[in-house]
Amino acid sequence: MISLRKLRKVFGRRCAVEGLDLEVTPGQIFGLLGHNGAGKSTAIGMMLGQVWPTQGEVRVCGFEVTTHRHKALRKVGAIFESPVFYDYLSGWANLEILSHYTAPTSKARIREVIEWVGLTGREKSQVRTYSHGMRARLALAQALLPQPELLILDEPSDGLDPEGIHEMRLTILRLQKELGLTILLSSHLLNEVEQICTRIAVLNQGRKVFEGTLAEAVKQQDWVRLRSDDFAAAAGELQAEGLITESRDGRLVALAPGVGSERLVRLLVERGRPVYEIAPEGRTLEDFYLELMKEKRA
Amino acid sequence: MFLFQLRNELWKLFGKKRTYIGFLMFLLAQNAILILFRFSHVPKQMTRLLEINGLSSTGYISILTLGTMMVVLIAYTMLPLYVALIGGDLVAKEAEDGTMRMILCRPISRIRLLLLKWLAGFIFAVTLVLVLGLFGLLFASFWFPWGGLFVGPPVLSFSVYDAAEGLRRYALGHLFMIPKAATIMTMGFMFSCFNMKPAAATILALSLLMISGILEQVPFFSDFQEWFISYHVNVWQSLFDPRIPWWKIGQSMSILIGYNVTFLLVGCTAFHVRDIKS
Numbered sequence: 001m002i003s004l005r006k007l008r009k010v011f012g013r014r015c016a017v018e019g020l021d022l023e024v025t026p027g028q029i030f031g032l033l034g035h036n037g038a039g040k041s042t043a044i045g046m047m048l049g050q051v052w053p054t055q056g057e058v059r060v061c062g063f064e065v066t067t068h069r070h071k072a073l074r075k076v077g078a079i080f081e082s083p084v085f086y087d088y089l090s091g092w093a094n095l096e097i098l099s100h101y102t103a104p105t106s107k108a109r110i111r112e113v114i115e116w117v118g119l120t121g122r123e124k125s126q127v128r129t130y131s132h133g134m135r136a137r138l139a140l141a142q143a144l145l146p147q148p149e150l151l152i153l154d155e156p157s158d159g160l161d162p163e164g165i166h167e168m169r170l171t172i173l174r175l176q177k178e179l180g181l182t183i184l185l186s187s188h189l190l191n192e193v194e195q196i197c198t199r200i201a202v203l204n205q206g207r208k209v210f211e212g213t214l215a216e217a218v219k220q221q222d223w224v225r226l227r228s229d230d231f232a233a234a235a236g237e238l239q240a241e242g243l244i245t246e247s248r249d250g251r252l253v254a255l256a257p258g259v260g261s262e263r264l265v266r267l268l269v270e271r272g273r274p275v276y277e278i279a280p281e282g283r284t285l286e287d288f289y290l291e292l293m294k295e296k297r298a
Numbered sequence: 299m300f301l302f303q304l305r306n307e308l309w310k311l312f313g314k315k316r317t318y319i320g321f322l323m324f325l326l327a328q329n330a331i332l333i334l335f336r337f338s339h340v341p342k343q344m345t346r347l348l349e350i351n352g353l354s355s356t357g358y359i360s361i362l363t364l365g366t367m368m369v370v371l372i373a374y375t376m377l378p379l380y381v382a383l384i385g386g387d388l389v390a391k392e393a394e395d396g397t398m399r400m401i402l403c404r405p406i407s408r409i410r411l412l413l414l415k416w417l418a419g420f421i422f423a424v425t426l427v428l429v430l431g432l433f434g435l436l437f438a439s440f441w442f443p444w445g446g447l448f449v450g451p452p453v454l455s456f457s458v459y460d461a462a463e464g465l466r467r468y469a470l471g472h473l474f475m476i477p478k479a480a481t482i483m484t485m486g487f488m489f490s491c492f493n494m495k496p497a498a499a500t501i502l503a504l505s506l507l508m509i510s511g512i513l514e515q516v517p518f519f520s521d522f523q524e525w526f527i528s529y530h531v532n533v534w535q536s537l538f539d540p541r542i543p544w545w546k547i548g549q550s551m552s553i554l555i556g557y558n559v560t561f562l563l564v565g566c567t568a569f570h571v572r573d574i575k576s
Binding site: 011041042045048049050051052069070071072073074076077078080081082083084085086088089093096097098100101102103104142146152 | 302303309395402403407411571573575576
């Protein structure tokens with residue numbers, strides 16, 4: 001659905017995106033992570049033909065965006081952080097105006113989408129009377145009107161309250177499940193990305209520093225959490241037997257290659273050491289992201 | 299599809315309160331002029347001027363005379379301001395507010411979008427000129443009788459016409475004022491396509507017009523009058539000359555069309571190469 005090849009964008013002397021390769025396949029919920037100014041919005045701008053790439057190729061829905069923008073964006077919907085509308089017009093008028101830039105849209109279709117996002121009853125009110133959550137729903141409605149196959153969401157939960165964030169998360173999952181949409185989600189909310197994305201890419205200063213599945217990102221290299229009466233002594237015995245390679249933080253041990261945690265338990269029990277807890281140590285996306293950023297800074 | 303999109307642009311333009319500032323100010327200005335005229339010594343001075351020229355004042359201090367007088371004053375001062383304001387707003391305001399980003403994630407070409415916007419601006423300019431003319435006649439009719447048209451210095455050359463001919467000149471004057479309004483609007487529109495604030499686009503357009511007007515008035519440059527845009531945008535005044543110089547009007551109209559096309563092309567090029575970011 002989205003294919004970026006050696007993408008580069010320079011603003012004056014600042015390089016916003018450098019050598020970016022990215023592949024988003026149909027049906028994925030792809031997360032784009034990165035700090036402020038990492039190049040996420042610029043990359044999205046290039047995907048939508050709003051920002052001209054300095055170098056490289058941007059293909060959306062099989063078409064090169066810079067030369068065949070019309071074909072590339074025909075089945076694309078997008079939402080940006082803090083969605084902006086014509087405040088002095090009604091929600092309905094806004095939807096009608098925005099949808100006509102893609103193709104003529106029937107009243108029935110507009111009504112259907114309004115119902116889908118839960119704005120029924122308020123569609124004739126001026127947008128200036130809408131709450132932030134309602135604006136987010138209107139933004140979703142305008143993105144869904146052209147019956148897209150690909151949704152590009154740039155910080156869709158920005159400014160929403162916890163309930164709104166939760167609702168947006170459920171909606172994104174619902175969109176993927178019920179309508180089978182491919183979704184590219186750019187977000188600062190690592191928790192949100194962790195809960196809904198199947199694959200992620202991390203940008204740092206315009207460069208991609210990680211791309212992989214969420215499982216790959218959060219996977220900890222064979223670290224096991226161990227709780228015994230005397231962690232240091234237990235770890236020493238395990239290391240002497242060659243079952244672990246190292247220990248740290250007074251609770252974690254790294255399994256030696258090919259060693260399962262059941263062997264640790266057996267050895268400790270045989271030696272009369274109590275084992276209160278033994279479990280694989282996972283890490284959150286936040287841990288992964290922070291470690292990655294720390295590593296890149298170093 | 300194009301008509302739907304144009305309707306939407308007009309919807310956006312005429313849905314904004316600030317679009318109506320021009321109409322409201324015309325209303326206020328014309329009524330203020332009429333009241334001042336009615337209760338000042340100007341009618342007496344006008345009567346004297348007519349009598350010196352062997353004409354009777356009755357029948358010439360009329361709706362058409364007052365309407366034309368107001369139009370001349372307003373077309374010089376307020377009309378450029380309001381059309382430049384709208385022209386400067388058309389693209390820059392959407393870019394500033396962020397709605398341009400919402401539009402440009404749709405499969406519409408930038409050139410098509412600009413043409414739609416320019417067309418909406420042109421329709422506004424036409425409406426504003428027509429409303430100016432109609433308001434002039436309407437409000438003058440509250441205070442003065444129907445009659446012939448008298449125009450005179452300092453802006454126009456001394457002429458008198460009967461009511462029918464006066465109305466024809468009045469209508470023609472407004473018709474040829476449309477290119478003036480459209481050109482100033484397009485100038486504002488061109489600046490609006492660059493990466494700048496709407497106010498800056500409006501101010502730049504008005505500044506260019508003023509500079510041109512100042513240069514045109516400098517006696518040393520009288521030989522170069524045709525080079526100044528202000529000369530051509532005010533050619534509509536020639537419609538009140540005793541003998542209408544159609545060749546001069548035709549020349550100015552073609553030059554104004556050239557200006558409009560140039561402004562539009564420059565604007566489109568600037569907008570096309572721009573990166574639209576939040």
